[in-house]
Amino acid sequence: MIEVKEALEIVAANSSVLSTQKISVQKALGYVLAETIYSPISMPPFRQSAMDGYAFIHSRRHQFDVVGISQAGDHANVKLKENQAVRIFTGAYVPNDADTVVMQEHVMVNGDSILIAKMPEPFANVRNKGEQISAEDVVFDANTLITPAAIGFLACLGITEITVYKKPKVAILVTGNELVKPGKKLSKGKIYESNSVMLQAALQTIGINKVKVHTVKDSLKATKKALQPILKKNDIVLISGGISVGDYDFVKEALLKNGVEELFYKINQKPGKPMFFGSKKDTLVFALPGNPASSLTNFYIYVYPAVKNKMGFSNTHLPKIVRKLENDIVNDTGKTLFLKALYNETSVTILEGQASSMLNSFAIANGLVIVPHDTESITKGTSVTILPID
Amino acid sequence: MIEVKEALEIVAANSSVLSTQKISVQKALGYVLAETIYSPISMPPFRQSAMDGYAFIHSRRHQFDVVGISQAGDHANVKLKENQAVRIFTGAYVPNDADTVVMQEHVMVNGDSILIAKMPEPFANVRNKGEQISAEDVVFDANTLITPAAIGFLACLGITEITVYKKPKVAILVTGNELVKPGKKLSKGKIYESNSVMLQAALQTIGINKVKVHTVKDSLKATKKALQPILKKNDIVLISGGISVGDYDFVKEALLKNGVEELFYKINQKPGKPMFFGSKKDTLVFALPGNPASSLTNFYIYVYPAVKNKMGFSNTHLPKIVRKLENDIVNDTGKTLFLKALYNETSVTILEGQASSMLNSFAIANGLVIVPHDTESITKGTSVTILPID
CATH class of the missing domain: 2.40.340.10 (MoeA, C-terminal, domain IV)
Known part of the structure; x- marks a missing residue:
C-alpha cells in the first residue's frame, strides 16, 4: 500500500505522451500542439483602417475633397494629393499614399468634401501590416493547448492543418457476475451495471468520446482471454471491479498473466483504496474499484492526469x-x-x-x-x- | 448605448428555456433534467455485504462453522444457526438470518471453522436495503445538471431514459466581402474568415456540436434573403460582422426587415461595443462585431449565458x-x-x-x-x- 502522493508520481512517470497526427484546425479543439507553428502571412496582410472614416495624408490642412472609396475587401489604391481623402471602412485597405484615418464621427461632410472637426494624431487609426504577426514569425510554440481563440488565430492566418498529440484510445472492461444492464429486469442478488456509462461520461468531459466497453464473467480464464486483445489495441485500459481481495477477484492475476507489470496495488486513501495500476509497453492499466463512488474518485485523481499526460497537456491535474x-x-x-x-x-x-x-x-x-x-x-x-x- | 449590466439583464430576460425531449441516460451528459426522477428500485436492492468476510448472527460467540458461501451476484439465502457463518464477498446478498459481517482480516480460518479475533459491532458491514435510496423516493429534482456521477446514479437504479431540456439549434451567418476561406489564396485587400470556426469551437465547449455556418455577401438584399430561413429554423442566430456604423453594414436593417425586434444595439464596453441583440418569437439574434477578439469576448459574456438559459441551467454565467x-x-x-x-x-x-x-x-x-x-x-x-x- 502506498500514499496518494507516491501513486500520483508513479502514474505521471509512466504516462508518456502519445505520437502525433495531422488534424484539421476545425477539429482541433482540446488537442495540444506537437509542433511550432510559423505564420504563412503577415497579419494584417496590408495596412488596414481601424475605423469607419476617411483616409488622408496628415498635414495642417482640415478640409479635403473625397476622391474615392475603400471598402473592406477592396483593393482601391487611390492616388491621393495633399488635399484629397478617401472614404474608408473598418478593415479596408488604406491607400499607399495615406498615413492617417479620421473616424467619421469627427468629420463634417459637405457634398464631396469634408471638414475634419477633431484632427487625429498622424498615423492614427491605421493598423500596420504585420502589426499582429509578421510572416515567418512564431504563431504558437509546441505544447500550446488549442482553444477557441487559438483556432480563430490559426484560421485568420489561413492555416488549415496542424500537428497535434493524439488522444489515447481508451477501453473499459467491466467484470462482475452480479451486474445486469440497465433496462433489464433485476433478479435477486443482482445490481445494475452503472460504472461503464459513468466512466464513459467522465472521459467525455476531457474529450475522449469513443470508448469501447467490454464485459466479462468473473472467471480467471475469461478475464485473461478478454484482456489480451484489449491490451493490444488501447493506450489506456480501465477495468471496473474484481480488484479487492475476495476469492473471486481474478483481475490482478489475469493482468499479470497477460504480461502487465504491476506498478502499484492499493493506495492509502478512502474511498478508492483497492486500485491496481500497471503497464504493458506503453499501455496503462487502471483496475478501478467496483464501488461507483470509489471508481469515479479514482478516475478524477489518477486516470484524468494520465489521459492529459498522454495528450501532451502541461497542466494535467484538476485545478485546485x-x-x-x-x-x-x-x-x-x-x-x-x-x-x-x-x-x-x-x-x-x-x-x-x-x-x-x-x-x-x-x-x-x-x-x-x-x-x-x-x-x-x-x-x-x-x-x-x-x-x-x- | 447601454451598460454591460443592463445588456446582461436584457439577454437573460429574453432567453427562455427550450422545450423538452426524452433522451437516453447514456447520451445525457451536460443536459439539464426537465422532470423529477423517482427511483424504480431500492438501492441497494437487498441487504449487501460491505466487505469481504463472513456473515453471522451476532452473539457472545467467537467461533463459527462455515456452512455456505455468498458471492456477488448470487442469491444464496443460506439458513443459519447461531454457531454458523457464511463466507461472503463485497456486494453479495447477506442471508436473511445473518445480521453482521466480519471482515476477513479480523478472522482466523481453521478448515471449515473460523475464529473471530476482533469482533465487530452488531449490524456492522451490512448495507441495508434502500440505504442509499428507497423505491419511489426522489432521485433528482427537475433542473439537476446531468454529470458523470448523475449518469452513474441513474444507471445504477436501472433508469435508461430521462426528460431533459433541449439544446438550442444554433446557426452562424458570416458577412463580409473581404473574407476568404482559410486554405485559399489571399488576394490583396482580403483577409481570412476565422470567426465561424472560432465560434463553432466556443459553442463546442458548452456542448453545442452541430452548428450550420452560412455566408452572405455584403448587400442588404442578399443578407435579408439569407436570414429568412435561418431565423425560422434556429433558436439562436449568431451573425459575424456587418454591424458597425459603416455604410456597407446591412445586417441591422436586414434583421429589422425580417421582423426581428431590436432589444439593444451597442454596449458601453471595450472590446465588443458594436453588438446588436434582438429576437423574433423565441429565436435570439446576436449580431457580433466582426473583429475576432470582440466577437469571442461577446460570445463569452452574452451568448454563453443565453445558451445555458435555453438549456435550463441555473448557473448560466462563467464562474467568477x-x-x-x-x-x-x-x-x-x-x-x-x-x-x-x-x-x-x-x-x-x-x-x-x-x-x-x-x-x-x-x-x-x-x-x-x-x-x-x-x-x-x-x-x-x-x-x-x-x-x-x-
Missing part, C-alpha cells in the same frame, strides 16, 4: 481551489480522504453519504475536498483544498 | 474568480473593459495586445479581467474579478 470549511472534519482512518462536497464562492460544505458505494452525494457534489492522511481533524472555518469536478 | 493584480490598470474610456489575462493560483497578469482585432493575446489568455466602466484605475496588488475561459 481553496475555500473555508463549513463543517468540522474528523479523520481517524490514517488515510487520505476525498470527500464529496459543495462549494460556492466563499465556502465549502461536506456532503452526507460519503460511503464508497454511494453515488447520490457525488451526483450533487461539485468538488472533492482533500484531507491528507496525516491530518486527524480540520475545524470549521479552516481553508481546505478542493478539486472542482463541475 | 478573484486574484491579485500584477499590473496597474488605467481605464480612461468610461467603458467596461474585458482584458485578456493570464491568472495562476494567486495572481493575474494583464496581457499585451488588447486591441479588438487581435487574437494572439486571447489565444494564450486563460481569463478575462473585468474593469467596470466607472473604475478609472486599479493599482497593482488589488483583487480583481476574472472570468476564466480555460
